Amino acid sequence: MISAPDVVAFTKEEEYEEEPYNEPALPEEYSVPLFPFASQGTNPWSKLSGAKFSRDFILISEFSEQVGPQPLLTIPNDTKVFGTFDLNYFSLRIMSVDYQASFVGHPPGSAYPKLNFVEDSKVVLGDSKEGAFAYVHHLTLYDLEARGFVRPFCMAYISADQHKIMQQFQELSAEFSKASECLKTGNRKAFAGELEKKLKDLDYTRTVLHTETEIQKKANDKGFYSSQAIEKANELASVEKSIIEHQDLLKQIRSYPHRKLKGSPLCSGETEHTQDQASQAATTSNPDESADPDLYTCRPAYTPKLIKAKSTKCFDKKLKTLEELCDTEYFTQTLAQLSHIEHMFRGDLCYLLTSQIDRALLKQQHITNFLFEDFVEVDERVAEKQESAPPRPVPGRPPSRSLEECPIPQVLISVGSYKSSVESVPIKMEQELGDEYREAEVTEVSSFDPQENLDFLDMDMKGSISSGESIEVLGTEKSTAVLPKSDSQASLTVPLSPQVVRSKAVSHRTISEDSIEVLSTCPSEALIPDDFKASYPSAINEEESYADDSEGAIHFQASVSPPELGEAEEGSLENPLSQIDSSCCIGKESDSLRVPLSTPAHTPSEQDGVVSIPPQRCRQKDQGFRVDFAVENTSPSRDNSSEGFPADELDQNRLLASRDASKTSLDNCSDTTSNMSSVASTSSDRTPSSAHPTGPSSERHKKRAGQNALKFIRQYPFAHPAIYSLLSGRTLVVLGEDEAIVRKLVTALSIFVPSHSRFAKPVKHWVSSPLHIMDFQKWKLIGLQRVASPAGAGTLHALSRYSRYTSVLDLDNKALRCPLYRGTLVPRLADHRTQIKRGSTYYLHVQSMLTQLCSKAFLYAFCHHLHLPAHDKETEEVVASRQASFLKLNLGLVNEDVKVVQYLAELLKLHYTQEAPGTSHPTLRFDYVPSFLYKI
């Protein structure tokens, strides 16, 4: 297709794989791991030079048939964002790489114009002059008035960080595909409407012409036709033809999804799934798409116009705007989706990667993660996961959740019906995830079959070109026949292939050349994401990234993959369980348990605030999870696209705001809007509240909570028993006069409170009335007002009456009354000598510790033999002693720690068995244990 002499042999790196790293002359113990980002600059977070814009943005451009490439709008629509960046130039650049074969018109051998349903193309392109790198997503919209009925558009995600584009390619692609689908669906709708109008016009014209002809016929009975009559007849004939053509077009556009569905060469399982989804989409309360055929027919009454025989010249008319092309509703949704994308990919790459890994891991623990995670985010994902991974044990799915999934009409159906990458591939990968694990257990994590990889790359790269100062690497994948192969291969090789070696060559190139352009046009988009994942990231990977490979690997491996260590244990577990929660298997070995547990407490302390593992490292070890990202990224945005904007006014406002080439502080504006959307949609970000310019908004909230928790731990020597109370489900009452102080502490301590369900933490920030038994059942952390007046005596008496159910932290007297704690878990969790200084760091530390705890609880709750008698004669005592020894020996729990795990296990059981989680409060569990008074 395209060729050029100076193509870099992108796939020819096998020779390096022979001896990946034989350089170091020093013995290993002396070699200092090189900083993985050294090639790129001393500081990986330093802004790349040359960029003329302050942060990433999305640009939508059109190749106008009248004026050529032109930028249409940017998201965020803020001149400050793109600054002096030349949008026109860049539009030209990105529009010039549209390789999609968009042929519309009269194909030879066809009587009527055929609509070609072109797949979008996705391109990565760099421009060193502008210091900009872009993911470019080309799409074609239909316009009856346009030349060949098509209008080429493109959406570009522009960033100064090429790594970000490359590594987030899959996610970007998935997200943009959704935006594109949304646009295209709206466009088809609009186009069909347009056609109908046109048909009515034509019909009307025909009738008029017909009557005119009849009149003429009647007028002259001379037996021959006047030239006028003949002209009329010709006109009539052309109108007839036009009608047929347009009807055909209408039929084509209407049959679009169905045709696509039939034509998709998916394997049987997949098709099933697709249909599944389609049917699901159909059954969901989706007014637009479920009534798909109606969609295009139900039009408001339209008065037809007479059509002049001669069509207007194309330069006379004003071309339709994008919004007109796509139906306002869909256009708004697309904008919402795009701003969601902008929001989603904000921030540094390493941040994105870690949060993705984090989310992916969280998703893996869909049975336990309700305990300590913020549920807004994981919620849909879990649902998604269950939906997409049939072989998994599906915990009680709340009906409410399935409802949540519903309102995603357009995306869902399009996803279901096209053979697009958005849905189908991640699903498939998901299913194979298990295989990967099994494989991972057999082969070493780092093991790698070069042959496989070679194959894989081969398949990917059919050709690559470069022109002038820029290099273009082009991978075209036209054939859908290869699909099954690539899929299976991808899933097998992706997670294990070390890109270490390849990167060497590539990084040379990075230095030597001005810009890189990686292009891939794939009609079957399904191929791209994982393939890219596997091969491309390495292209921009620095060679040093493997320097600390071993070290990092160990670290990461421990927490990501279930190594053989866990196998013995796993054997006793049920198979599916081990699969579900592979990350739960950390520290299954009781020996290795204490070591990894204690280290995290100190590691972050050394380089406070800096992630100790270079973020890029994770990618390699983590490919297995990579597949999940696609899913997880899909879900929130889907959510967003539909649910996020239930109110039209909101959209309108936002539209107005973003369209008015605004002079006001757009940053604010976009923030608030996106924030609004996230609030409304309960979607992606962990953080449904508070507008924060960078990153997910509740980051700040967490940070503060972490900071205050840290303060509490440092300030109060009896923090441990207090935290133990929270973890073991004993209600902690924080008593104080000052509401602000109490609230602050309650918020801080709430990070230790296990949730009962996904919906809310059982935390009551401020109460001033006497507590009641119901409160202890409902709340596990209560801020209570201390009133000096006699009225307050009732409160205190109630508290003392129910003292057996509560621990009381008296802020005014700096005293705590609660049961004794002698475990080892909380000291690790809340070490008052910790070097962690930052709230967010501490929050993460707590999260990780709690996750480990959850995994223990999971193991305990789901170990069959622990809870059921092995045979009929076994007494309860035997079972109980088995439980005790498991907790003690296998999980390494001492003293009161056992109760924490038992409590969490109870919550897990309850949550798992509940028909509809969140409907009932769990019972109040308590122990008859003496309390002690701690005082400063």
Added chain:
Amino acid sequence: MLRWLIGGGREPQGLAEKSPLQTIGEEQTQNPYTELLVLKAHHDIVRFLVQLDEYRFASAGDDGIVVVWNAQTGEKLLELNGHTQKITALTTFPSLEACEEKNQLILTTSADRTVILWDCDTGRQVRKVSCFQSTVKCLIVLQRLNVWLSGGNDLCVWNQKLDLLCKTSHLSDTGISALIEIPKNCVVAAVGKELIIFRLVAPTEESLEWDILEIKRLLDHQDNILSLVNVNDVSFVTGSHVGEMIIWDILDWTVQAYECNFWDPSPQLDTQQEIKLCQKPNDISIHHFTWDEENVFAAVGRGLYVYNLHMKRVIACQKSAHDSNVLHIAKLPNRQLISCSEDGSVRIWELREKQQLAAEPVPTGFFNMWGFGRVNKQASQPVKKQQENAPPCSLELIGDLIGHSSSVEMFLYFEDHGLVTCSADHLIILWKNGERESGLRSLKLFQKLEENGDLYLAV
């Protein structure tokens, strides 16, 4: 307990005086109830609980509604609305013979002077009777005769279809406070200070009518009779407001035993002083009885007494078992006694033989070996004497359940599901054995895993 919270010297004086109240610390190793579930459906005092079957019970109270619950899950199954005023009595009702489906029925009566028969499976009102002159205060079902009786200011006899068969004349304005069935088609009704024995005459060849005849009035009580229960096949027992307990022969209605001073503190001299201090007349009224083969357990004032039918004496007592009047007691199969009280707490007691008796001979023998036998014998003499007077058994507090914020009116014990308590704070609390529940949850978990096909047993 939270003295540091409430403030040092502000402990009410009264509490110090009530020190004989036996308390148990927070460590209650024998208390099995480590889980609770608060059930909320009523809007007023919940006074009655009745067990329907192995897993269901009904609750009723002053708000006039009857609620059917699942004792295992705490799920509210049905709410029966029909009475406009507070419910005064309820009882389970044997299914009609004619009825095909054996649904569980209950009979409720209310201050609105109606009686309603409910179907507890469907929540339907089966029948309603509203021709009463006065509030019905008690209901009993005589299954043998297929009739049921309602006691208000008069006593009415009804058949299963809720047709009035016959009734007595107006008995008193205070009305019948309790009714029990005794052999020979008789019932005993407590009306004020009197016990009236009625005989039911079933229709025979001569007369097709039912009739109810007053046989005898027993006037032995000095004060209002508060409690009346069947103890066994040979006797029934009554208790009055001034603490008289009379055991009657069930056949000839003669007094078998009369105790009116058994709460007399004289045997326990050391506490006499204090008991006098806090002994109010109210403290000796007998609110409730329960019994087993050997003993009658009486809730007297705020104390508990165990009266042995064979020995005809009190074998164990707990004079101040609660802070306030004990309202309901029940004997569990495992020698445990549960009591609930106006003070809002429920306490679990265990009837134990006093240890000294068994332990006595050992030290004697031991000391004999060393030649101290004589000394010891003398020393043991007074001990023995004391023991003869003192009750041979004791009620040991093994746990208390604190949850209600107001008086606990009644409770119900389920062998499999734990204890249900109802209270004036409008709540019902389900107390469960935490360990057993945990096991059940595990079972459920694995069942669900199995249902989902996710359970593969490790080979």
